[in-house]
Structures are given as structure tokens and as C-alpha cells.
Amino acid sequence: MLVNLDAVLKPAREEGYAVGAFNVYSLETISAVYRAALECRAPVIFAFGERYIDVANIKVIASMVRTLALDTDIPMVLHLDHCKDIAVIYRAVTAGFTSVMFDGSQLSFDDNLDGSRRVVEFAHSVGVTVEAELGSVPFDAAGAEVPEEYLTRSDEAARFVQATGIDALAVAVGTAHGEYKGKPKIYHDRLGQIASAVPLPLVLHGGSGIPDEDVVKAIGAGIAKINVNTQISSAAVKCMKEITGREKPGALPDIMKEVEDAMMSEVKGFIRLFLANKSM
Numbered sequence: 001m002l003v004n005l006d007a008v009l010k011p012a013r014e015e016g017y018a019v020g021a022f023n024v025y026s027l028e029t030i031s032a033v034y035r036a037a038l039e040c041r042a043p044v045i046f047a048f049g050e051r052y053i054d055v056a057n058i059k060v061i062a063s064m065v066r067t068l069a070l071d072t073d074i075p076m077v078l079h080l081d082h083c084k085d086i087a088v089i090y091r092a093v094t095a096g097f098t099s100v101m102f103d104g105s106q107l108s109f110d111d112n113l114d115g116s117r118r119v120v121e122f123a124h125s126v127g128v129t130v131e132a133e134l135g136s137v138p139f140d141a142a143g144a145e146v147p148e149e150y151l152t153r154s155d156e157a158a159r160f161v162q163a164t165g166i167d168a169l170a171v172a173v174g175t176a177h178g179e180y181k182g183k184p185k186i187y188h189d190r191l192g193q194i195a196s197a198v199p200l201p202l203v204l205h206g207g208s209g210i211p212d213e214d215v216v217k218a219i220g221a222g223i224a225k226i227n228v229n230t231q232i233s234s235a236a237v238k239c240m241k242e243i244t245g246r247e248k249p250g251a252l253p254d255i256m257k258e259v260e261d262a263m264m265s266e267v268k269g270f271i272r273l274f275l276a277n278k279s280m
């Protein structure tokens with residue numbers, strides 16, 4: 001079943017679990033996420049980032065995800081991840097995406113608010129949901145500790161949500177994209193303040209490598225969507241290295257299948273951690 005973010009995130013925030021958003025950019029990544037969702041009987045979000053536009057054709061990705069999602073009763077979302085360009089958001093919606101993220105986190109508060117509001121106006125008119133980001137989740141994951149000035153402020157978050165009408169808010173509470181160089185420091189107090197000020201489902205980016213107890217605590221506080229990419233990508237690369245190191249690595253279709261299986265098992269691990277399998 002193909003749905004928008006609201007359909008999967010509202011119950012998640014209410015009932016205290018999170019839905020995984022997994023990056024997809026090929027048939028194998030899509031199949032891995034799809035098969036994991038079916039096995040766990042849990043909703044999932046297929047996330048195709050603006051930065052993958054040169055990797056895979058956005059219309060083909062949309063067709064593949066839609067074809068699979070329409071073939072099951074499990075709720076699935078086709079989501080455009082991190083997009084700064086409103087023209088690409090139009091393209092995604094035209095291609096059949098049910099949800100988009102407008103990433104104005106590098107803009108001023110006012111420009112981020114204006115851009116998000118414009119995207120919401122357009123997207124909501126066609127039943128597409130919108131995620132926006134306030135504060136900044138760093139892209140380099142250089143250190144284990146994100147400086148406090150990057151974090152989302154609860155007063156601003158409340159004002160932003162009210163003024164834009166977005167459906168989900170990505171918050172900066174200490175996580176970062178990529179691989180952490182040490183144990184990340186999650187600002188749980190800040191997350192609690194934001195969650196009290198904002199009734200919307202909150203989104204955690206940089207979900208790879210966060211200690212399980214921090215993930216569970218964050219979900220308890222109001223995180224309803226968790227983005228994961230690095231750990232799944234690393235599992236695939238590790239699997240490929242292992243295969244190509246063999247005396248007879250085999251033919252490409254068999255290699256791709258094995259890599260897909262490795263990614264699927266990683267995705268299943270995250271789904272179980274996020275307790276999404278309790279939602280069906």
C-alpha cells in the first residue's frame with residue numbers, strides 16, 4: 001500500500017515506535033528494504049535523495065517502488081530525501097512520490113520558513129506530505145559531539161511548525177550523517193523540550209551507529225522517523241569485498257543477490273530496533 005508520511009508517522013508518534021527511512025538508489029537497495037518490510041510486517045519509508053539523481057533515474061525509482069508497494073497491504077512511503085531545489089520537488093511529485101523533504105537547514109530561519117511554506121502549499125494540494133529541518137544535522141560526522149549552536153531550539157521549532165504547516169520535523173539533537181568517530185552525544189534534554197513544544201512526528205537523521213539505548217530513548221521522547229543509510233551501505237560494501245576476495249566470486253547476478261541479502265538483514269535489524277514490527 002502506497003501512503004504518505006502522515007499515514008505511518010502519526011500512529012508511530014502516538015504509540016511510541018519509529019518508522020525507518022532507508023536510502024534507495026537501485027533495484028537491489030529497493031528490494032532489500034521491501035523484503036525486510038514484508039518479513040517484519042512493518043511500514044517502511046523508501047528515501048531517494050536529491051543527491052542520487054545522477055545515480056539513478058528518479059522516474060524509474062518511483063516506478064519500481066510504486067509497483068512493489070501497490071502489491072502489498074503493508075504501508076510504504078516513497079519519500080524524496082534532503083532536497084534543496086524546489087524544481088526537483090516538483091519532478092518527484094510528478095513522478096509519483098508521496099512525500100518530500102525540503103532541506104532549508106542551511107538557510108536563515110526566515111528563508112527556511114518561507115521555502116518550507118511554499119513547498120507545503122504545493123505538496124498538500126496534491127496529498128503529498130512534507131518534512132523540513134530546523135537546526136542542522138552535520139554531513140561530515142567529524143567528531144562524536146555536535147556543537148550546541150547546531151541544535152534545534154524548541155521555541156523556534158514551535159513557531160516554524162505553526163507557520164509552515166509541515167507534517168514532520170527533522171531535528172538536530174546531536175546526530176550526524178556518515179560514520180561517527182566515537183560514541184555520539186545525543187542531547188536528550190533538548191529533544192524532550194522540542195517534543196513538548198511540537199506535537200508533530202519528529203525525525204532523526206544520521207541513524208547509523210547510535211547506541212541502541214539512545215535510539216530507544218529518543219523514540220520514547222517523540223522521534224517517529226529515523227533515517228538510516230551509512231550502516232546499510234557499509235554492510236553492502238563489506239559483503240562485496242568478501243565476495244570478490246573469494247577464489248571464485250561467481251557471476252554478477254549471484255553477487256548482487258548476496259549483497260541484497262546482506263542489506264536486507266541490516267534493514268531488518270533496524271526495523272526491529274525501532275519497534276516498527278509492533279505496529280501491524
Ligand SMILES: [Zn+2]
Binds near residue numbers: 227
Ligand atoms: Zn539526513
